[in-house]
Amino acid sequence: MTLSVQVSHKFDGFELDVSFEAPEGLTVLFGASGSGKTTVVNAVAGLGTPDQARISVNGRLLVETQRGINLPAYKREIGYVFQEARLFPHLNVRKNLLYGRRMARNRSDKISFDRVVGMLGLDRLLTRHPAHLSGGEKQRVAIGRALLSRPKMILADEPLAALDERRKAEIIPYFELLRDEFSLPILYVSHSIAEVARLATTVVALERGAVSRVGAAAEVLGDPAFTPAGVRAVGAILDARVTRHHDDGLTELDAGGAALFLPRIPKTEGSDVRVRVAAHDVILSRDAPKGLSALNILRGTIVAVRAGEGPGAIVSLDTQAGRVLARVTRRSVQAMELTEGQVIHAVVKSVAVAPEDVGAR
């Protein structure tokens, strides 16, 4: 496993006992305020000593309290991206980027200054000072600076929390690049389902100091029994490929052989994408719908019907495109006599899926 984390710590009135393993990619540490995210991050970063911890990254041991091993923070070789960019105000972008830079140890190294600047679109900003950058631009510089320190892992602590929605949407693709272009483990703290859906390879959900769930993003978000952010956050993640941009502004995707039409996605034809389809944007029909304005109709088989405490229920169905979830009323479940094994049609309105619901994979 790329990331192996075990931390226990007792504060007055709060007990943390967290243990998880994560494969290569971006691991989102997800949890409500006070669930223990910062305590875990501090243990990984080497800020303070937990009562008991064993943490390794790609087999390299950072701390093992029982054996008295505890690398100081500066020797852990971690690149940080925080909520605020924490740039040096008196240095321009170029100097901020070069601060703490480490030289390549081998020629196959992918992290060159020019590549990082190009990838993050910082070319035109190099001579500017942080005071003259937008929040999103500052965060791009912070990502570049973290990368240029040639870290063994990246630790991103709520890196989008201080940005408005537009800036968030602007920065997320850079984290996708970070995830996909460099084989660096990334531990990413967030309490946003949207970020989990776009970025997570693995989700580690924390609740009251313990891990309540670990798994691949699609699996965790697609579990109707797992609703830490409320039922409105429940949804499926579908893997798809961009097949064609149509003249009328729609992009056609191929999801496991099924065609999906979504509002224009800024990706080239042939790109692999992941698409989040929220359960409340899906309606169900027993018969193949005709004369309907919706363009996306997926035929599937019901694998579970889960009634909530309120009027709603989540129906999970397996389709050609993958597992899809639909949030309907319990009344509809009864009226339509929805049961496991039944063949059903899921209808997804194209415009229900916003461009920010579609990311790279």
Ligand SMILES: Nc1ncnc2c1ncn2[C@@H]1O[C@H](COP(=O)(O)OP(=O)(O)OP(=O)(O)O)[C@@H](O)[C@H]1O
């Ligand atoms: N130094 C401390 N002394 C006592 N209690 C602490 C200390 N640090 C954290 N705690 C408590 O431990 C719990 C977990 O805190 P932690 O900061 O890890 O949560 P979090 O998930 O990061 O929350 P947030 O998203 O609000 O930052 C909280 O109940 C907090 O009050």
